[in-house]
Amino acid sequence: MAIDVESLNARGKAALAALMPDPVALVSIDGCGPGGNFGREGYASGALRESIDAAWVCSYAALTGSEIGKLPQIRVADVPAVFERAREVQRYWAGTRFSQRRDLMQKFIDGVVHARDELLDLIQWENGKNRACAFEEVYDVVANAAYYGRHASKLLAPKRTGGAVPLLTYTRTYHHPKGVVAVISPWNYPLTLAISDALAAIMAGNSIVIKPDSLTPYTALACKALLDRAGFPPDLLQVIIGSGPALGEPMIREADYVMFTGSSATGATIAREAGEALIGFSAELGGKNPLIVRADAPMPRAVRGAVKACFASSGQLCISIERMYVHTSIWDEFVPAFVQEVEAMKVAAGFDWEADMGPLIGESQFNKVREHVEDAVAKGATVLAGGKALPEVSQYAWAPTVLTGVTPEMDLFANETFGPVVSLYRVASDEAALRLANTTDYGLNAAIWSSDMRAAQKLAVQIHAGAVNINDGYAAAWGSMKAPSGGMGISGIGRRHGLDGIVKYTDAQAVATQRLMHIGAPGRIGPLELGEKKWAELLSVYMKLKKWIG
Numbered sequence: 408m409a410i411d412v413e414s415l416n417a418r419g420k421a422a423l424a425a426l427m428p429d430p431v432a433l434v435s436i437d438g439c440g441p442g443g444n445f446g447r448e449g450y451a452s453g454a455l456r457e458s459i460d461a462a463w464v465c466s467y468a469a470l471t472g473s474e475i476g477k478l479p480q481i482r483v484a485d486v487p488a489v490f491e492r493a494r495e496v497q498r499y500w501a502g503t504r505f506s507q508r509r510d511l512m513q514k515f516i517d518g519v520v521h522a523r524d525e526l527l528d529l530i531q532w533e534n535g536k537n538r539a540c541a542f543e544e545v546y547d548v549v550a551n552a553a554y555y556g557r558h559a560s561k562l563l564a565p566k567r568t569g570g571a572v573p574l575l576t577y578t579r580t581y582h583h584p585k586g587v588v589a590v591i592s593p594w595n596y597p598l599t600l601a602i603s604d605a606l607a608a609i610m611a612g613n614s615i616v617i618k619p620d621s622l623t624p625y626t627a628l629a630c631k632a633l634l635d636r637a638g639f640p641p642d643l644l645q646v647i648i649g650s651g652p653a654l655g656e657p658m659i660r661e662a663d664y665v666m667f668t669g670s671s672a673t674g675a676t677i678a679r680e681a682g683e684a685l686i687g688f689s690a691e692l693g694g695k696n697p698l699i700v701r702a703d704a705p706m707p708r709a710v711r712g713a714v715k716a717c718f719a720s721s722g723q724l725c726i727s728i729e730r731m732y733v734h735t736s737i738w739d740e741f742v743p744a745f746v747q748e749v750e751a752m753k754v755a756a757g758f759d760w761e762a763d764m765g766p767l768i769g770e771s772q773f774n775k776v777r778e779h780v781e782d783a784v785a786k787g788a789t790v791l792a793g794g795k796a797l798p799e800v801s802q803y804a805w806a807p808t809v810l811t812g813v814t815p816e817m818d819l820f821a822n823e824t825f826g827p828v829v830s831l832y833r834v835a836s837d838e839a840a841l842r843l844a845n846t847t848d849y850g851l852n853a854a855i856w857s858s859d860m861r862a863a864q865k866l867a868v869q870i871h872a873g874a875v876n877i878n879d880g881y882a883a884a885w886g887s888m889k890a891p892s893g894g895m896g897i898s899g900i901g902r903r904h905g906l907d908g909i910v911k912y913t914d915a916q917a918v919a920t921q922r923l924m925h926i927g928a929p930g931r932i933g934p935l936e937l938g939e940k941k942w943a944e945l946l947s948v949y950m951k952l953k954k955w956i957g
């Protein structure tokens with residue numbers, strides 16, 4: 408059935424207008440206030456385009472293929488001014504109390520909840536994903552805002568720590584904001600990956616400059632609109648638009664910390680640039696995530712859970728499952744049931760809650776999925792479900808695909824597809840499943856289905872992955888806001904969520920106060936002569952005790 412492009416676009420436009428009447432006004436161009444040196448009107452009308460050498464980034468709705476609009480791309484030469492403005496705002500923000508920040512965060516949550524439907528429409532319109540997966544994003548933003556809003560003050564409170572000399576040294580650790588945090592975000596979860604890491608950084612007292620992916624800039628601008636509406640200082644969070652390779656290095660040169668989410672290849676570039684700039688960075692990268700179906704997997708729960716784990720957001724989810732290791736004793740029960748459930752999935756381009764999957768984001772992702780599947784089939788893989796485009800749904804829709812007979816020569820064996828394709832492998836034991844699960848250099852997310860919690864836990868800690876979900880695909884670990892989330896191996900450096908997710912945006916400082924005497928040989932105390940030699944002897948006794956004291 409052909410989609411009604413006109414009515415879908417009308418609803419997308421209405422959501423955009425409700426969230427931000429003037430998106431161009433939300434874009435930071437050179438940090439000198441709206442319109443920078445050139446006047447916002449010039450940008451809006453396009454009149455200054457040639458004279459200031461600013462290109463426009465044109466965005467298209469993945470749901471319909473239609474143009475959403477044009478946004479001004481920042482010139483590389485203007486990046487320092489944006490960070491200068493961010494630095495100015497940060498100096499003020501660092502002086503605010505946690506309670507003030509928390510109150511604003513709570514207003515922001517109210518705004519997000521109130522704008523829920525418009526946000527869902529905009530995410531879907533811009534990214535193409537189904538509504539239930541768009542909802543995951545809105546929920547995740549609220550979860551992050553609520554967690555860091557309420558807990559930042561405790562997580563970052565000055566803490567008394569053991570001093571150099573017991574009783575004589577009083578030491579406290581403080582956490583100071585880094586300053587300006589650059590956030591570079593991808594298109595696949597355009598709301599939560601643009602804003603959620605920034606929320607923790609804001610609670611820690613930093614200001615933010617975000618560069619969203621040019622495929623989904625409007626959803627990132629919606630975050631800014633909601634923060635502004637909640638009453639956060641204007642320009643505490645600025646959004647700049649443009650190409651990643653062009654803006655990455657200039658941003659990193661100006662920033663005090665960089666939070667990157669995207670591919671492992673770009674993560675390596677970011678790491679090199681952050682290293683040269685001697686700033687900290689955190690990188691949430693790609694995955695080739697395994698799921699182990701043990702012989703005692705609870706049926707039919709495991710089947711339904713595995714379908715969601717593989718095909719949420721059309722598989723364009725860094726933590727979605729692309730490899731499944733099924734115990735041979737359950738293969739004949741699990742695999743047909745899984746294939747049947749996959750074939751029953753509804754793939755559609757629309758705003759209703761019925762679709763299980765939407766179209767892919769665009770041409771390049773569509774081509775990658777098609778090439779991976781074609782390569783696998785040409786080299787002998789068998790298609791159990793899908794394996795084809797769905798032009799009747801939309802230009803870039805792809806059927807949820809299940810493969811068997813996947814071998815190491817095939818491109819998708821160890822490389823991330825980042826689409827709705829899963830490879831099934833029959834295994835004879837937990838040990839075999841574990842060995843195969845740990846064969847790639849990635850280590851982001853993993854899942855186990857089992858009825859034996861002890862056995863599953865034992866298996867879980869041996870999997871090379873930053874998160875392992877037992878009897879769930881990804882949401883259990885992802886939603887555990889107090890637990891660190893991130894990748895091992897080439898899947899990431901650093902963690903989001905929990906203490907790690909906020910401490911990284913601070914510089915720790917130890918302030919040690921020495922009571923009675925400074926540390927060193929005291930010389931003469933009354934009749935006692937404590938020169939360097941005697942002092943060293945005294946410390947030598949202390950050294951012997953140290954292994955008991957710690």
Ligand code: NAD
Nearest residue numbers: 592593619620651652655669670673676691692693694725
């Ligand atoms: P990508 O690395 O190409 O792009 C991500 C962002 O980086 C975009 O904003 C892009 O403009 C920018 N960018 C690109 N080159 C850059 C450079 N040289 N310097 C600075 N910035 C640059 O990623 P993609 O392929 O579009 O996104 C999908 C990838 O992201 C997948 O591998 C996926 O697994 C990963 N991802 C990881 C997580 C996670 O939390 N671990 C979440 C979402 C996506």
